[in-house]
Amino acid sequence: MAKRIDATDVDIYYGAFKAVEGVSFAVEPRSVTAFIGPSGCGKSTVLRALNRMHEVIPGAYVEGKITLDGEDIYGSTIDPVNVRRTIGMVFQRPNPFPTMSIYDNVVAGLRLEGKKRSKSDLDAVVEGSLRGANLWDEVKDRLARPGSGLSGGQQQRLCIARAIAIEPQVLLMDEPCSALDPISTLAIEDLIDQLKERFTIVIVTHNMQQAARVSETTAFFNLAGVGKPGKLVEIAPTDVIFSTPTQQATEDYISGRFG
Amino acid sequence: MSTQIEHPATPSPTVGIEGSAVRRGDRVFQGLSRTAGIFILVTMAAIAAFLIWKAIPSLQANTANFFTTSEWFPDQKPSVFGIAALTFGTLMTALIAMILAVPVGIGIALFIAHYAPPRLASVLGFVTDLLAAVPSIIFGMWGLQFLTPQMEGLGKWLNDYLGFIPLFRNDSGQYSKSILIASVVLAIMVLPTVSAISREVFVQVPRAHIEAALALGATRWEMVRLSVFPFARPGMISASMLGLGRALGETIAVALILSASYTINWQISEPGGNTFAANIALRWNEAGDVGLSALVASGLVLFVITLVVNMAARLIIARRSEFSGAN
Numbered sequence A: 001m002a003k004r005i006d007a008t009d010v011d012i013y014y015g016a017f018k019a020v021e022g023v024s025f026a027v028e029p030r031s032v033t034a035f036i037g038p039s040g041c042g043k044s045t046v047l048r049a050l051n052r053m054h055e056v057i058p059g060a061y062v063e064g065k066i067t068l069d070g071e072d073i074y075g076s077t078i079d080p081v082n083v084r085r086t087i088g089m090v091f092q093r094p095n096p097f098p099t100m101s102i103y104d105n106v107v108a109g110l111r112l113e114g115k116k117r118s119k120s121d122l123d124a125v126v127e128g129s130l131r132g133a134n135l136w137d138e139v140k141d142r143l144a145r146p147g148s149g150l151s152g153g154q155q156q157r158l159c160i161a162r163a164i165a166i167e168p169q170v171l172l173m174d175e176p177c178s179a180l181d182p183i184s185t186l187a188i189e190d191l192i193d194q195l196k197e198r199f200t201i202v203i204v205t206h207n208m209q210q211a212a213r214v215s216e217t218t219a220f221f222n223l224a225g226v227g228k229p230g231k232l233v234e235i236a237p238t239d240v241i242f243s244t245p246t247q248q249a250t251e252d253y254i255s256g257r258f259g
Numbered sequence B: 001m002s003t004q005i006e007h008p009a010t011p012s013p014t015v016g017i018e019g020s021a022v023r024r025g026d027r028v029f030q031g032l033s034r035t036a037g038i039f040i041l042v043t044m045a046a047i048a049a050f051l052i053w054k055a056i057p058s059l060q061a062n063t064a065n066f067f068t069t070s071e072w073f074p075d076q077k078p079s080v081f082g083i084a085a086l087t088f089g090t091l092m093t094a095l096i097a098m099i100l101a102v103p104v105g106i107g108i109a110l111f112i113a114h115y116a117p118p119r120l121a122s123v124l125g126f127v128t129d130l131l132a133a134v135p136s137i138i139f140g141m142w143g144l145q146f147l148t149p150q151m152e153g154l155g156k157w158l159n160d161y162l163g164f165i166p167l168f169r170n171d172s173g174q175y176s177k178s179i180l181i182a183s184v185v186l187a188i189m190v191l192p193t194v195s196a197i198s199r200e201v202f203v204q205v206p207r208a209h210i211e212a213a214l215a216l217g218a219t220r221w222e223m224v225r226l227s228v229f230p231f232a233r234p235g236m237i238s239a240s241m242l243g244l245g246r247a248l249g250e251t252i253a254v255a256l257i258l259s260a261s262y263t264i265n266w267q268i269s270e271p272g273g274n275t276f277a278a279n280i281a282l283r284w285n286e287a288g289d290v291g292l293s294a295l296v297a298s299g300l301v302l303f304v305i306t307l308v309v310n311m312a313a314r315l316i317i318a319r320r321s322e323f324s325g326a327n
């Protein structure tokens, strides 16, 4: 249930603007990879290129090669809808479907698959996913209530439950804790630790302690200058990045000298 | 305490946050909006009172049942008139118009907001807005001159292939001046209204909701169902209600197309049928005292129908507001 990702020489554009240039990296299955770097350097852009969410913005496109277990996700025979089903995503701001109950939010992705499922099947998925997202005990008595009535942290875990309900191979998270309080943040970090047993996880974070706590591998992105494209400066095991980075820019960033 | 004596104007100078809890601007605005609200209610009540007042003489003179009679001879002695045929014609034309216009209008709005390339979208948006501003007399003339001959084919086709449904059967062999033609003209008139307002709410769907659906592997249409429709539902209902209001109250276009007959004919492609608004327009000039009063009475019914329709819409919108996109 977990696959590897390889990106080779990826350039990412918003229309004529080249936001990211020459990015290559590998993400191992069942690991957590953290993207860090100053704001605007293209972390979200790279993340969204990994499940073809980037191209939903008008004029946006990707060059280079990104593979999932060796298969080119930008291949001409590949349906982006299937890519997004295989590579799930959790956003910076919790975005449960506001008109849906907690229950319906969790099974929203399953219902898209078109297969008819029995009520008991769905019930099992809802319980499993909510347990997987450490939310079950808090909401099991109010599954029919609107998801938008939960706290921010609960909403974010609901979004994680929704994403894992369709059993993706990879889970992408774009600053999932940045809108949350410290306690909810801890809850999500614990959750990430459990989820990596089953999924390949890539997480963008602006919080270096968080990167150090949750990830095995850390990728540091940086910007050569205003209006220039963002680049991947270095990617290495997290303890190496935080103790003996090879690049001066990385060292400056993690020691808080800029960003 | 000695320092306070130097500032007698400030009630308690130790903390600088005291003051009126209500700001003057807030109060002015609140006053204005309350006045406006009361003004609207009073106007509505005044209109209703006027209509009732003017309607009473004819209702007293009427020797037939006002609600179940379909004839219209208020100025005869004895006076005989009723709104059955008008109610039928009004509701039928409006209903068919909505059945035709709402799906198409919402489809156009959806295409403009979420499918069309940006440049085409702005052109189409502009055109629908323009169409919404075309005066109804133009639609009426167009319906009479252009649509009537075209509709004969459709009427025949419906009779030939769907004639087993009473609604579509045509025993008269005539296809002009029918409820069907009036409905199509009404549909085309309300289409831009429905479409312009729906488009307005469709483009306001937050990006986050759209991306939530897409990231789950939704196709474009699934995204529309998951994110766009639930968010836009109240707006779509409002748009339809505005369209329905226009269809119920449309006078000139319908008056041009329909002849003033007072029959309840379920075979909608045959000549015949009438509506409240068209009847008032056609009869007003020739009406005597009782006749005028009878027309006012029918206007009162139209007024009530419109109110009921709007309140029903409010109820639908309010019913699941807890699940709305607003929170």
Ligand SMILES: Nc1ncnc2c1ncn2[C@@H]1O[C@H](COP(=O)(O)OP(=O)(O)O)[C@@H](O)[C@H]1O
Pocket: A014, A017, A019, A037, A038, A039, A040, A041, A042, A043, A044, A045, A046, A057, A230
């Ligand atoms: N929708 C967009 N349209 C155009 N440019 C964008 C868009 N989103 C991001 N960018 C630009 O791409 C660059 C990288 O942005 P982003 O990936 O959001 O950075 P990060 O997530 O690292 O803060 C920035 O220069 C930003 O202005």
Ligand SMILES: [Mg+2]
Pocket: A043, A044, A045, A204
């Ligand atoms: Mg970002």
